[in-house]
Amino acid sequence: MTTLTEADALEGLRDALGLLKDREQVAERLLDSSAKHSFDPDKELDWDAPFEEGKWFWPPELVSLYDTPIWKRMSEEQRIVLSQHEAAALASLGIWFELILMQLLVRHIYDKAATSAHVRYALTEIEDECRHSKMFARLISRGETPWYPVSPLHQNLGRLFKTISTTPGSFTATLLGEEVLDWMQRLTFPDERVQPLVRGVTRIHVVEEARHVRYAREELRRQMVTAPKWSREFTRVTSGEFARVFSIAFINPEVYTNVGLDKREALAQVKASGHRREIMQTGAKRLTDFLDDIGVLRGVGRRLWRSSGLLA
Numbered sequence: 001m002t003t004l005t006e007a008d009a010l011e012g013l014r015d016a017l018g019l020l021k022d023r024e025q026v027a028e029r030l031l032d033s034s035a036k037h038s039f040d041p042d043k044e045l046d047w048d049a050p051f052e053e054g055k056w057f058w059p060p061e062l063v064s065l066y067d068t069p070i071w072k073r074m075s076e077e078q079r080i081v082l083s084q085h086e087a088a089a090l091a092s093l094g095i096w097f098e099l100i101l102m103q104l105l106v107r108h109i110y111d112k113a114a115t116s117a118h119v120r121y122a123l124t125e126i127e128d129e130c131r132h133s134k135m136f137a138r139l140i141s142r143g144e145t146p147w148y149p150v151s152p153l154h155q156n157l158g159r160l161f162k163t164i165s166t167t168p169g170s171f172t173a174t175l176l177g178e179e180v181l182d183w184m185q186r187l188t189f190p191d192e193r194v195q196p197l198v199r200g201v202t203r204i205h206v207v208e209e210a211r212h213v214r215y216a217r218e219e220l221r222r223q224m225v226t227a228p229k230w231s232r233e234f235t236r237v238t239s240g241e242f243a244r245v246f247s248i249a250f251i252n253p254e255v256y257t258n259v260g261l262d263k264r265e266a267l268a269q270v271k272a273s274g275h276r277r278e279i280m281q282t283g284a285k286r287l288t289d290f291l292d293d294i295g296v297l298r299g300v301g302r303r304l305w306r307s308s309g310l311l312a
Helices: 006-010 023-036 069-073 076-109 117-143 152-164 167-188 196-226 229-249 254-258 263-272 274-293 299-308
Strands: none
Touching: 023 117, 023 196, 069 263, 076 117, 076 152, 076 167, 076 254, 117 196, 152 229, 167 196, 167 229, 167 274, 196 229, 229 299, 254 263
16 A cells, blocks of 8 residues: 655645546546436336346356355255345345435535536436436336345444445445445346346446446545545544445345245355355455555554455
8 A cells, every 4th residue: 555644645636546636527527428328227128028047136156155055955946046036135235325325425515516517427426326226126126026125223324324424434435335236247247147137237237337436436535635634534434334334234134034045044154155255355355455545444444344354
């Protein structure tokens, strides 16, 4: 990690990654990309096509129990059904997260000039997230699986986080929610073993989320240079705690019950799975490298990130 003094950082708005980009120019480019590459899932996807027999709803290597003793005892049909329920659970998690993100974005722009490109792009991103949430909900309904809400504890922790989050904390959480799922979806949409509808949903999400990640990364870099010291320290701690909550919420234990497995045994095997640990850390590595470079992964926050299992 490259170190940088605060005085050096404020000179010309630089951080360890170099000169920060102009906020308005970044937003203008993202607005232009949004105008060219945005999708209406209701029109783009064939929601009435039947699911194809023998195809997965999530790549098998990304299913939580992959390569565990339980997995080896399951039939191919049981594994595919589990992939369907886990895809529904991740779509449910995505809706929960995007509802939080939209509220954080509204807070971010509340006292900024509504005519700025930065604010116009935030509003454009909120439009994207509304479509994504509706798309995920329709995917769940189409598969006739349950909606898998997060636990009441995590629901209330999300409510608390929305209330106390600093601006850099909000953008760190945004990237956490977007980048791990994005890595998984980039493996999903080109995978011909997976149902075409799921591939279509993940393709749309990947294309549009790439802009959201760019916006959040550029703003987080700026915030970690300009925010008060107390805010940066608070961000380090809260982001570590959010990483811990996110890693737990990433698996909804009810999926195991609903496919006829013992919930306790399944959770224990997932926790012990070296493959699963590697998947989660690989999915988060691009993000954790970035956060390390800009000074988020320090002190107590770094220890919390390690305890989440997302940081090696």
